Amino acid sequence: MNFPVFKEGATIGVTAPSSGVPSALHDLVKLSCSRLQSRGFDVVCGETVWMQEKAKSAPAQVRANEFNAMMNNDAIDMIIPPWSGELLIEILEYIDFEQLPSKWILGYSDVSALLLAVTLKTGLATAHGTNLVDLRGEYSDETTAMWQVVLSTKTGESVLQHSSPKYQKEWKHAAPSPCIYHLTEPTYWKTVSGAKTNLQGRLLGGCIDIIRHLTGIPFGDVRHFQKHFIHQDPIVWYLENCELSTTDLRRSLVQMKLAGWFEHCSGILLGRSSANRPVEGYTAEDVYQELAEELRLPIVYDIDCGHVPPQMTFINGAYAEIEVDEGKGTVKQVFKP
Missing domain, CATH: 3.40.50.10740 (Murein tetrapeptidase LD-carboxypeptidase, N-terminal domain)
Structure with missing residues (x-):
């Protein structure tokens, strides 16, 4: 790296x-x-x-x-x-x-x-x-x-980030804030297991609406990246949903799974989203539960990533150590060559 x-x-x-x-x-x-x-x-x-x-x-x-x-x-x-x-x-x-x-x-x-x-x-x-x-x-x-x-x-050095104290539920353009965002809602990172969760691996990710379109084309060769750049370290995926319904989110995650993107993966982080619209009672939490059971991996959600600000800075390719407990999260990123 x-x-x-x-x-x-x-x-x-x-x-x-x-x-x-x-x-x-x-x-x-x-x-x-x-x-x-x-x-x-x-x-x-x-x-x-x-x-x-x-x-x-x-x-x-x-x-x-x-x-x-x-x-x-x-x-x-x-x-x-x-x-x-x-x-x-x-x-x-x-x-x-x-x-x-x-x-x-x-x-x-x-x-x-x-x-x-x-x-x-x-x-x-x-x-x-x-x-x-x-x-x-x-x-x-x-x-x-x-x-x-x-x-x-x-x-060779590391940097530590903590989950935000509060996040923005909605934009208020008529009442601009000196820091841009209107941070009013308590942040609470969640795990599918409900228990304290630790995971480690190389970070990769982005907006799932967008990066799903890289599967199966030369710009989305995850196996090549693992072999040639990160010494077969496990991957921690961070993903955020901008506009997908829960069924489209499910389709996208299954596509990534079938493309091999979740092979040699140690866990998945999912950002807060205002787009997780249930379909016939099928919720985003249902999607996360199914994915955790299929992949047998820890899944953390409602993290500080994406279109519901604020968001952490995630470095694609950095080695991360993530800990989540009682709604709070830390992300330590090591710039490991």
């Missing part, structure tokens, strides 16, 4: 490999850039950031070219897209995976297809966490703010 080096005063490249930002919301990007600059970063925005038409910032080749250029620009130290979108998968065939230098890429949701593909194909660690526009607040909550601490971890 190759873990990028985070630099103080880094230059952040902002490109939109999925959706760009419509003109009515350009101020969100500008404010986010200004906040980062006030904290000592330089920020360079690509042209795709300011564009959006037909569910994407630009044609796939244009998006890929800008991403490749920023990755290979020595003056840019890391990449943070403005936010996610719908059609990032279109650019994967145009990414120059063989020439990617060691730089952090940070994001989530649709961007998780890029993150997971990069890590699986190259052994370069990538960061699943906050996007750019959610860094526009006067300050960040303690969970979100850990992105910089996590990315500053050096190879």
Whole structure:
């Protein structure tokens, strides 16, 4: 595994490999850039950031070219897209995976297809966490703010994160918060077993709506990754559901299982979701119970990951030690080569 080096005063490249930002919301990007600059970063925005038409910032080749250029620009130290979108998968065939230098890429949701593909194909660690526009607040909550601490971890070192005290149940755009999120509900991590749970392994994951589409294609070769980059260490999957009904969630998990993604796996973490809509009384908890019984693996759910903020920063390829007890969780990530 190759873990990028985070630099103080880094230059952040902002490109939109999925959706760009419509003109009515350009101020969100500008404010986010200004906040980062006030904290000592330089920020360079690509042209795709300011564009959006037909569910994407630009044609796939244009998006890929800008991403490749920023990755290979020595003056840019890391990449943070403005936010996610719908059609990032279109650019994967145009990414120059063989020439990617060691730089952090940070994001989530649709961007998780890029993150997971990069890590699986190259052994370069990538960061699943906050996007750019959610860094526009006067300050960040303690969970979100850990992105910089996590990315500053050096190879061979470790970093510890704790479950959030509270999470956001709903957006209140009419009453903006100085830290962006309205954290009102007590966080409670749960286990299918109901008991204290410990698990260890290499982290892989993302938004299940998105990364399920990597199964069976060259960008989702988990077996190759296990053999060539992590010395056959077990995998801990972290997954979050953006929009799937419980039946679609079940279909997606079964697809991943049949594709071999859960072979040599030591456990699964599932993020909070507002999309877990029951179908004829079939709930997300039913899905988790069935999966735990089929795989005979510990499953933890309602963790700080995904579209119900705040979320931890998970590093694809890091070795993690996770402990969950009485609703609280800790995630220790070791940047193990």
